[in-house]
Amino acid sequence: MRFPQVDQILKPVDRILRVVCSACVAIIAGITTLDGLGRYLFNRPIAPAYEITEQYLIVAVVFLAMGFVYKEGGHVDVALLYDKLPQSVQKFLDRLNAILIFILFLLIAVASWRVGVRMIRVGGVMSSIDIPTGPAHFLVVIGSIFLMIRLMEALFLKRSDHSKDEGQ
8 A cells, every 4th residue: 555645755865864874874985984094004093083984974874764674574583483473473473563663662762862962961072083973873863763763654545565665
């Protein structure tokens, strides 16, 4: 069952998040290469390279991609017994799985929001450079919310088959 209104809203968000994730991967590759060259050729590494990569870029790649990866059915799963179960049990387990994941990422989003707000209030910054750490927690919140939207779509709009959209 297709819901064009939902797709019209979510498709552009999917594209934007995929572009951001791709850009972050490219930046990670560039920073890591330049840091390695600086470290071994000139004995001058890029001091905040590790922290920027760890606290912002990796977080963005992992969390901002989760909703799209869920929609595409790209998360790793182990189906030793699943395929042998009756279709009705598989559907029940899919719905239960989506509900449990939703609850988990709701908790993650709330906790990350609280930590992000606290880090902004106290002025938390990276140890090697004055880049605030609070906003990185909001990347977790954004990614978690988008995953929860995809989970609700699967639960309530009957898209739990992770069907791929045409033309993407």
